[in-house]
Amino acid sequence: MARYVLNRLLSGLLTLFLFVTVLFFLASAVIPGDFVTSLGIMSAEQSAGIREQLGLNEPLYLQYWSWLTSIFTLSLGDSFGRGPVWDAVRDALAPTMVVLGVGLLIAFVLGGWLGRTAGYRERSLFAGSATIVAIICLTIFPPALAVAMEQGIQRTAGWWSLGEIAAFDSELWLGSDLSPSGVLWRMFFAFAITALFLWLVETLVWRFARRRIPRWVFLIGMVAVPLMLWSQMGLTGRVLDLAGTMSLLVIAVVLLTFGEVLLVTKAAMDDVMLEDYVMVARAKGLPEHQVRDRHAARTALLPVLSRFTVAIPYFLTGLVILEVVFGASSGGGLQTSGVLMRFHAPAGLGTLLFDSLGDQDTPLLLGALLVVGVITLVLRIVLDVLHAALDPRIRFGGEPNGA
Amino acid sequence: MALETRSVGLDNPVKVFFSNPIAAIGLVIILLFALMVVIHPLLMNTLWAGEGDVYDPVTGYDAPILVVEVVRTVTDPATQVDVATARVSDITASVGDVIEIAVQPAPPSGTHWLGTDVFGRDVFSMILAGAWPTFVVGLSAALVSAAVAVVFSISSATFKGRVDRALSRVSDVLLLLPAPLAMIVLAGGTTGEFLTPLNFGVTYGVLAGASTAAIVLRSHALATVERPFIDAARVSGASGWYLARRHLLPHMIPLAAVAMVSSVVGAVVAHGFASWLAYSDDLSNWGAIMFVAIGFSALQGVFAWNVLIAGAAAISLFCAGFYMVSLGLKDVAYRGGEQQRTTRPGWVRRLEMRT
Numbered sequence: 001m002a003r004y005v006l007n008r009l010l011s012g013l014l015t016l017f018l019f020v021t022v023l024f025f026l027a028s029a030v031i032p033g034d035f036v037t038s039l040g041i042m043s044a045e046q047s048a049g050i051r052e053q054l055g056l057n058e059p060l061y062l063q064y065w066s067w068l069t070s071i072f073t074l075s076l077g078d079s080f081g082r083g084p085v086w087d088a089v090r091d092a093l094a095p096t097m098v099v100l101g102v103g104l105l106i107a108f109v110l111g112g113w114l115g116r117t118a119g120y121r122e123r124s125l126f127a128g129s130a131t132i133v134a135i136i137c138l139t140i141f142p143p144a145l146a147v148a149m150e151q152g153i154q155r156t157a158g159w160w161s162l163g164e165i166a167a168f169d170s171e172l173w174l175g176s177d178l179s180p181s182g183v184l185w186r187m188f189f190a191f192a193i194t195a196l197f198l199w200l201v202e203t204l205v206w207r208f209a210r211r212r213i214p215r216w217v218f219l220i221g222m223v224a225v226p227l228m229l230w231s232q233m234g235l236t237g238r239v240l241d242l243a244g245t246m247s248l249l250v251i252a253v254v255l256l257t258f259g260e261v262l263l264v265t266k267a268a269m270d271d272v273m274l275e276d277y278v279m280v281a282r283a284k285g286l287p288e289h290q291v292r293d294r295h296a297a298r299t300a301l302l303p304v305l306s307r308f309t310v311a312i313p314y315f316l317t318g319l320v321i322l323e324v325v326f327g328a329s330s331g332g333g334l335q336t337s338g339v340l341m342r343f344h345a346p347a348g349l350g351t352l353l354f355d356s357l358g359d360q361d362t363p364l365l366l367g368a369l370l371v372v373g374v375i376t377l378v379l380r381i382v383l384d385v386l387h388a389a390l391d392p393r394i395r396f397g398g399e400p401n402g403a
Numbered sequence: 404m405a406l407e408t409r410s411v412g413l414d415n416p417v418k419v420f421f422s423n424p425i426a427a428i429g430l431v432i433i434l435l436f437a438l439m440v441v442i443h444p445l446l447m448n449t450l451w452a453g454e455g456d457v458y459d460p461v462t463g464y465d466a467p468i469l470v471v472e473v474v475r476t477v478t479d480p481a482t483q484v485d486v487a488t489a490r491v492s493d494i495t496a497s498v499g500d501v502i503e504i505a506v507q508p509a510p511p512s513g514t515h516w517l518g519t520d521v522f523g524r525d526v527f528s529m530i531l532a533g534a535w536p537t538f539v540v541g542l543s544a545a546l547v548s549a550a551v552a553v554v555f556s557i558s559s560a561t562f563k564g565r566v567d568r569a570l571s572r573v574s575d576v577l578l579l580l581p582a583p584l585a586m587i588v589l590a591g592g593t594t595g596e597f598l599t600p601l602n603f604g605v606t607y608g609v610l611a612g613a614s615t616a617a618i619v620l621r622s623h624a625l626a627t628v629e630r631p632f633i634d635a636a637r638v639s640g641a642s643g644w645y646l647a648r649r650h651l652l653p654h655m656i657p658l659a660a661v662a663m664v665s666s667v668v669g670a671v672v673a674h675g676f677a678s679w680l681a682y683s684d685d686l687s688n689w690g691a692i693m694f695v696a697i698g699f700s701a702l703q704g705v706f707a708w709n710v711l712i713a714g715a716a717a718i719s720l721f722c723a724g725f726y727m728v729s730l731g732l733k734d735v736a737y738r739g740g741e742q743q744r745t746t747r748p749g750w751v752r753r754l755e756m757r758t
Contacts, residue, residue: 011575018576027592131425139722141672143679144715147697267733310615313581314669320584321676353584354680357591369588373579380578 005385012381019373020071024064027366067366076367080359085367088352093371094184096348099246100319100375103253110254111261112304116297118262119269130262138259142318146252146325153248180346183238190229194222242346249322256318264307268300275299302390309383313376320372323350416657416735426731432724436534443531451528458525460532460687465515466505466523473500508696508707518709520692521699526713533689533714537671537721539600540607544670545663547608552616553659557647560624571621577614582607583673590677598683600674607670616662620655627654657736664729668722675718689714 070077076085111134118127198221202213230239272278273296281295282288349368356364421427451458457465471484473496484504489496492504507523509515517526555574559567586607590598627633628651636650677683678690685691696710 015572015575015579018572019579022576023580135425135723135726136719139668139719139726141675141715141718141722143676144693144711144719147711148715263730310578310618313578313615314583317581317584317587317673321587324680353588354591357588360592365588369580369584372581372584376579376581 001388004388008381008384012377016374016377019377020068020370021064023366023369023373024067025060027362027369028060028063067363071370076370077363079356079364079367080361082361082364085363088364089367089371090185091179091181092347092349092352092368094181094188095246095346096319096323096350097188097375098184099249099253099348100316103250103319104257104315106250107254107258107261111258112265112301114258115262115265116269116292116300119266119300120273120292120296127266131266134259134262136259137255138263140256142252142256142321143325145255146322149248149252150326180238180242183235183242184346186233186235187226187230187239190226190233191222193229194225197225198222245346249319249326252322252326253315253319256322257315260307260311261304264304265300268303269296271303272296272300298390302387305383305387305390309380312379312383313372316372316375319348320350320353323348324354419735420731423731423734425727426734429724429727429729429731432720433728436538436721436724439531439534440538443528443534446528446531458528460524460529463525463528464523465519465525466507467509467512468503469506470501470503473498473502508709511709517713520696520710521707522695526692526710529687529692530689530713530717532687533692533717536600536685536688537674537718540604540674541667541671541721541725543601543604544608544611544666547605548612548616548666549659549663551609551612552620552662553652553655555613555617556620556624556655557651559621560628560651561643561647567621570617574614574617574621577610578618580610580614582610582614583669583676585610586670586673587677587680587682590682591680598677600685600688603674603677603683604670607673608666611666611669612662616659616666619662620658623658624651624655627651657732660732661729661736664725664732667725671718671722689717 067077070085074086076089079085079088082088114130114134118124118130121127198218202218205211205213230236275296278291278296281291286295349371353365353368353372355361356368447458457463471482471489473486473489474483475485475498477483477485484502486496486498489500489502489504493500493502496502505523507519508521509519509523511518515525515527517530520526520529555570559570586603589606590603633646633650636646641650674683674688675690675693678685678688679694681691681694683691686695693711693714696707696714699707
């Protein structure tokens with residue numbers, strides 16, 4: 001198992017290197033003009049001076065080399081307009097990770113449960129309507145969904161009006177040096193510490209007492225301990241504020257992705273229910289819910305996971321589209337127009353990507369695309385390892401097929 | 404040997420496809436969109452020809468005239484209008500005047516089934532006109548992605564070793580650059596002229612075909628090439644090219660069709676979104692009409708619901724149609740395929756079933 005994980009990581013690094021190279025040359029080949037042309041009209045000497053200063057005059061291979069070194073030092077170079085790329089990317093990464101993580105988790109649990117039930121009762125009213133709802137959610141045009149949600153909430157403006165949940169509570173943020181992404185990174189930190197702590201406790205208890213801690217203790221621990229840590233760090237108010245501003249985005253992500261999970265789980269369940277071992281389980285006289293949850297659903301999880309490895313880039317794209325349409329901003333600038341009231345979740349990767357595209361800020365654009373690629377790669381490796389852990393054929397030393 | 408099958412006609416791909424009602428509905432939806440492509444020029448030349456260019460999807464103009472009184476606070480929207488709105492159409496209007504205002508966007512009516520947009524253009528005609536560019540984007544993406552993926556996967560399965568490793572590395576790398584996102588960035592980065600619907604579709608097809616579709620097809624091709632009938636053909640002296648063409652290709656087609664359909668959905672959504680952001684020069688596609696509706700409604704203070712709902716429904720239904728068809732094709736690929744281990748003619752297989 002450890003060997004498999006190591007292999008996977010090394011191959012991932014090679015893929016990443018090739019990806020970086022392809023990205024750089026594609027971006028230089030495709031994007032016409034450069035940052036200087038987007039600055040507006042100026043004299044030839046002026047623009048030549050700025051090009052010289054930004055290093056745009058150097059030959060392509062030198063630019064490539066400097067980008068590679070900047071990746072190895074993790075600074076990702078300097079953007080043309082807004083400081084080091086890494087700082088901009090770090091600020092954008094936190095909200096995207098939260099929205100994608102929470103959204104996909106909810107979608108996975110909800111869609112998995114619905115799909116399991118629907119696949120188990122294949123020809124029923126429930127299965128039919130679940131399929132239709134899933135197809136509608138899956139194929140709905142993401143920007144239209146975002147606008148409809150915005151408008152819907154604005155029209156039914158009661159206690160949950162867009163103005164209230166959307167904008168940051170300025171009193172909370174103005175007087176402090178903590179930015180939204182700073183708070184989010186501290187939240188991650190608390191989570192990671194908790195997970196590490198619980199894992200340590202579990203290992204020690206197993207090592208010395210030979211006992212397993214029940215699962216509900218872990219669940220409560222994973223919720224309660226971070227909450228305690230957050231209030232200790234004085235983050236509670238800000239965390240609640242952020243949760244409010246990001247909830248719309250999370251709901252939209254869930255709506256867009258749970259349909260896919262439902263349909264794939266249902267199809268996998270359909271296939272598994274015809275297998276011989278399900279019949280054997282029934283013939284043994286096991287209760288139906290055990291047949292469904294233990295024998296059928298566990299095997300049905302495998303194709304769902306392999307489908308996910310291919311679908312994750314698309315989920316990410318959907319999130320980027322949503323973010324642009326919702327007009328997430330980094331706070332501050334009010335973009336309220338007469339009709340479309342903008343809401344102000346902290347700006348994520350989508351906003352960063354489109355802002356850098358608009359400014360022709362190539363280093364920033366490359367940085368944003370690189371992070372999208374890294375997220376995809378990491379999730380893919382995690383899913384592969386999970387797949388290996390779940391599949392007994394791979395767990396006991398076989399070769400994973402495909403992927 | 405009698406093969407017992409759970410439902411009738413498992414060896415007939417068409418029957419397998421239509422045994423799934425969702426797939427059949429999807430096919431009907433796609434046919435309706437194809438019908439839209441056909442009837443738009445017909446309507447423009449016959450029924451709508453006598454109306455001047457009222458129904459032209461790009462330059463048409465028709466707005467119902469409403470005679471209203473300018474007041475300070477509106478109590479009856481049908482006969483009254485407030486000063487700010489009145490001054491959009493008549494800058495000299497003041498309280499107490501009776502003025503004529505052109506209603507645009509107008510709600511659905513008998514002459515304009517889906518109403519008109521902020522420029523007074525007929526939305527129904529624009530939706531009909533947008534069907535063709537969407538088909539071009541979707542179908543070119545589908546064909547190119549399937550071709551690329553089939554070439555990738557069959558080369559992997561036939562040559563294995565170094566070729567397989569190189570090709571799957573290419574797929575792995577391209578997977579990190581999601582095709583819809585890459586196309587949106589490309590549309591925003593290049594000037595509008597390059598991204599005609601055809602170019603958009605072809606580029607999307609190459610990106611999606613070499614990444615997602617190739618990964619899915621490769622594992623299927625590798626599994627197929629291990630099956631006994633390939634060994635049998637090889638022992639009887641078939642060349643690699645013959646094996647690929649006559650034995651591997653027929654087994655790749657159902658899955659390639661599934662991959663084609665998902666390329667259609669991805670390409671159409673990406674193209675719609677690029678147009679929604681005004682990254683395309685083409686003004687008659689569904690994304691672009693929504694962009695115009697939303698962009699200008701912010702100026703006029705009226706939200707063009709009819710355009711937004713019509714455009715979004717058109718894109719979503721188009722994608723849903725193809726997605727539903729892909730569910731049926733999956734049935735054909737995975738269940739019907741089990742019965743088609745060989746490429747023997749149908750009458751031989753029927754004989755086998757009987758004995």
